Amino acid sequence: MKSSLGRKLINAPYLLWAALFILIPLIIVAYYAFTDTQGNFSFEYIVKIGEYKEVLIRSLVYAAVATAITLVMAYPVAYYMSRSKVSTQKMMMLLVMLPMWMNLLIRTYSWTTILEKTGLINSFLDIFGIGPLKIIGTSGAVILGMVYNYVPYMILPIYTVMTKIDNSLLEAAEDLGSNGFSKLKRVILPLSLPGVISGITMVFVPSISTFYISQKLGGPQTQMIGDIIQKRFDALSYNMGASLSFVMMIVILISLAIMNRFSDDDGGIIV
Amino acid sequence: MxxxxxxxxxxxxxxxxxxxxxxxxxxxxxxxxxxxxxxxxxxxxxxxxxxxxxxxxxxxxxxxxxxxxxxxxxxxxxxxxxxxxxxxxxxxxxxxxxxxxxxxxxxxxxxxxxxxxxxxxxxxxxxxxxxxxxxxxxxxxxxxxxxxxxxxxxxxxxxxxxxxxxxxxxxxxxxxxxxxxxxxxxxxxxxxxxxxxxxxxxxxxxxxxxxxxxxxxxxxxxxxxxxEPKNAFVADFIGESNILDGIMREDRLVEMFGHKFDCVDIGFGKNEPVDVVVRPEDIDVVEPEKGQLSGTVSSITFKGVHYEIIVDINDFKWMIQSTDSPAVGDVIGISIPPQDIHIMKKSEYSGMFGDYSTFSDEMELIGDTEITGEDET
Known part of the structure; x- marks a missing residue:
């Protein structure tokens, strides 16, 4: 009895925090999403979301593409790291984490100086008389920004799971006739799946709700749902902002539920 | 075969x-x-x-x-x-x-x-x-x-x-x-x-x-x-053994502690220093005056099938496994049949093993558990 009381007390600060800053705001979001400007219950703004269908789909596609690219980039890195000497692992971990020491806004802003019309790339191409290329404002630039910012969140969970794969399992696979590819397919991939699921979750969720990156590196054609939400709130259109937020939460929840179907029981982030 | x-x-x-x-x-x-x-x-x-x-x-x-x-x-x-x-x-x-x-x-x-x-x-x-x-x-x-x-x-x-x-x-x-x-x-x-x-x-x-x-x-x-262990390491690692310094006086005769023992080994040089292995179970406990050597029992442990006796002879602690159970402090004699004396060439391991002066059950335990977590590369 005493210990369970103690356990409750330990949890109390977080429960309080969660109630105050997660649960109550969610209720407020739902309240604004389902009311009109007078505070009457209404589907007015939920229905209006149809106007933003294109942006919603674009956000989904961008996030999916960015997630897929980070996965392809991160997986070999995570594998290589996990099989390296401890000193190499630490060094590589540092390199992966290093960009995260800098603020996301600054990181993204510095990309504009590389990609813009008079930026590094175009100045370089200018020497050969090529260009200038239009890079900023394209969907490619936005996805690049997302990949750059979120790739560590893909590497870390995959790496963590991979370090737990005992080397003797890989040796056993080789012993039983597996060459490199079959070892990857039959042992490494299935055993690292929980890390992949976590990584996808940790990249997909911030990607789909990205707003700053698409503003700095994109243009009007690459607006994402996060940008719209920000603008609605800036324009004090709380009901529209809240209903967009609400729908996006639903979209994310559905995406995560689909993801979790791929992981068995013990891996991934359970929603 | x-x-x-x-x-x-x-x-x-x-x-x-x-x-x-x-x-x-x-x-x-x-x-x-x-x-x-x-x-x-x-x-x-x-x-x-x-x-x-x-x-x-x-x-x-x-x-x-x-x-x-x-x-x-x-x-x-x-x-x-x-x-x-x-x-x-x-x-x-x-x-x-x-x-x-x-x-x-x-x-x-x-x-x-x-x-x-x-x-x-x-x-x-x-x-x-x-x-x-x-x-x-x-x-x-x-x-x-x-x-x-x-x-x-x-x-x-x-x-x-x-x-x-x-x-x-x-x-x-x-x-x-x-x-x-x-x-x-x-x-x-x-x-x-x-x-x-x-x-x-x-x-x-x-x-x-x-x-x-x-x-x-x-x-x-x-x-x-x-x-027929080849050297002191093998003799010590496989089973229990008393490993003693000896001098091969001639074929089939080895001297230890100033006492000559009959054995069955041949082909060593005359007066060649050798390692002598005697397994604890091959030693007979006899009356002090009837033994080839004699000494004082310093410890005795019941092991089920036999007693493990440590006896101090000329400052060398012998291990004997016997169904006899002398008391600590008793003076006993030991007798070793010639076929149970095994002669080995001196090796780098000579003198490193085979005396039970530091022997204890605790040591044995450490020796047994040491390897379970072994992770050799």
Whole structure:
């Protein structure tokens, strides 16, 4: 009895925090999403979301593409790291984490100086008389920004799971006739799946709700749902902002539920 | 016994890790159908030798020849060899059936054939009905059987076993020893077994390879190794032994502590200093005046089958295993039959082993548990 009381007390600060800053705001979001400007219950703004269908789909596609690219980039890195000497692992971990020491806004802003019309790339191409290329404002630039910012969140969970794969399992696979590819397919991939699921979750969720990156590196054609939400709130259109937020939460929840179907029981982030 | 063909040959194998010499000019031949055991203390290089045969480690120097073919540089999947790993290394994401089927699936065996062979193999290791079970839900002994089945279903010509019984409790270990020995005899395949447990090595093997410090100390049948140890290390590592300084006065006569003993060894130089091995169970306890030597009992421990007596003779502590039970402080005589005195050439290990002055049960315990967590590279 005493210990369970103690356990409750330990949890109390977080429960309080969660109630105050997660649960109550969610209720407020739902309240604004389902009311009109007078505070009457209404589907007015939920229905209006149809106007933003294109942006919603674009956000989904961008996030999916960015997630897929980070996965392809991160997986070999995570594998290589996990099989390296401890000193190499630490060094590589540092390199992966290093960009995260800098603020996301600054990181993204510095990309504009590389990609813009008079930026590094175009100045370089200018020497050969090529260009200038239009890079900023394209969907490619936005996805690049997302990949750059979120790739560590893909590497870390995959790496963590991979370090737990005992080397003797890989040796056993080789012993039983597996060459490199079959070892990857039959042992490494299935055993690292929980890390992949976590990584996808940790990249997909911030990607789909990205707003700053698409503003700095994109243009009007690459607006994402996060940008719209920000603008609605800036324009004090709380009901529209809240209903967009609400729908996006639903979209994310559905995406995560689909993801979790791929992981068995013990891996991934359970929603 | 007819000489069978050599299936594994190691020639001048040398390897070092981080500047430390692990194996030093190792030469070995293993014959078809043989049960060979690499026996030695932690860090002696036995696991490394096994891994070199399996292809998990490549030697710096020397040749690995399997079935007459040079296998230097060949990865494990190109060798007709299967391994049972120290902690089984079963695939946690696969059930029992799929674990056993792994090698067959990799080699694209027809799925009906797989079904048939895996089922038969599971039956032969008494695991019928466990097909759908997850491996982590099995006991240690059952996991061990899955590991055996997973290796044997591929019909290897050689099976490598890296301390496979180390994680099992004593009773189960004895059962599995018998079972492995039976499997080996039924299938007639070559077993190469690594252990630090000398009793296990003696009771299971056709041939024991005793290793220490990266070198083979002795190769022989279990009887040879026990009865005719080549040097003080082997004598000490295999069973209990009193190892004494002696001088070979002439053929069949050795002098220890100023007393001449009859023995059966010949071929040593006149007055050559030698190591003399006397097994504790071969010493007879007699009246002080009737003994070849006599001394004071300094401790006695009841061991069940016999008493373990430590007797101090001329400052050398002898261990005697006897059904007699003198009291501590008693003066007893000892008598050693000539055939139980074994003479060895002096070696680098002379003087390092064989006196029981520092002996205690605690030491024995440390010696036994030291290796369980062994992780040789």
């Amino acid at each position: 007819k000489e069978k063909k050599i299936v594994v040959e190691l020639k001048n194998i040398g390897i070092s890790f981080d500047g430390e010499q692990i194996l030093d000019d190792l030469n070995l031949e293993i014959r078809d159908g043989e049960f060979v055991t690499f026996l030695g203390p932690s860090g002696c290089g036995k696991t490394t030798t096994l891994r070199i045969i399996g292809g998990f480690t490549q030697p710096d120097t020397g040749e690995v020849i399997i079935d007459g073919k040079n296998m230097n540089g060949a990865p494990p999947y190109k060798r007709q060899v299967n391994t049972i790993f120290q902690r089984y290394a079963l695939f946690p994401h696969l059930n029992v059936f799929e674990n056993v089927a792994f090698g067959l699936r990799v080699n694209k065996v027809d799925s009906k054939e797989i079904e048939k062979r895996v089922t038969a193999m599971l039956e032969s290791v008494n695991l019928s009905g466990f097909e759908k079970r997850q491996v982590h839900s099995l006991s240690g002994g059952q996991q061990q059987r899955v590991a055996i089945a997973r290796a044997l279903v591929n019909n290897p010509t050689i099976l490598l076993l890296d301390e496979p019984l180390g994680a099992l409790d004593l009773k189960l270990r004895k059962d599995m020893q018998n079972e492995l020995k039976n499997i080996q005899q039924q299938l007639g395949i070559t077993f190469i077994f690594v252990t630090h447990d000398q009793e296990e090595a003696l009771s299971m093997s056709d041939t024991v390879v005793v290793m220490n410090e990266g070198r083979i100390q002795q190769i022989g049948t279990p009887e040879d190794i026990y009865n």
